[in-house]
Amino acid sequence: MANIKSAIKRVRTNDKKRSLNLAKKSDMRTAIKQVEKYVEANDVENAKTALNATIKKIDKVVQKGIIHKNNGERHKTRLIKKVNNLGA
Template sequence: MANIKSAIKRVKINDKKRALNQSQKSDMRTAIKQVEKFVEANDVENAKSALQVTIKKIDKAVQKGIIHKNTGNRQKARLAKKVNSLGA
């Protein structure tokens, strides 16, 4: 454990930020799983609406630096491909 006052504060801040990042990342992953569940069930309408929500969450995670830009783009592309294959 840190002895210096500023280091102690830094540890507290890092813990808070890690908790927020984990929460947002978990929320994003849950949204991705939701879209995949709708795709498996061949539910086109719900899959499309869930995809819009998921894309927003992925973009927000990229913007905040929780995930890398290319990772976010890859996830969005894969989900969009799955949803678009339902319509065709």
């Protein structure tokens, strides 16, 4: 454990940030699973609406720097392909 006052504060700050980032990342993953669930059920309308919300969440997580830009793009591309193949 840190002994210096500023280091102790930095540890607390990092813990808060880590827990917030973890929550946002978890929310993103849940949204992705929701879209995949609709794709499995062949529910085109709900899949498209859920896809739009999920893309917003992925973009927000990328913007905050929680995941890398390429990682976010990869998730979005895979989901879009799944939903487009569902409608075809």
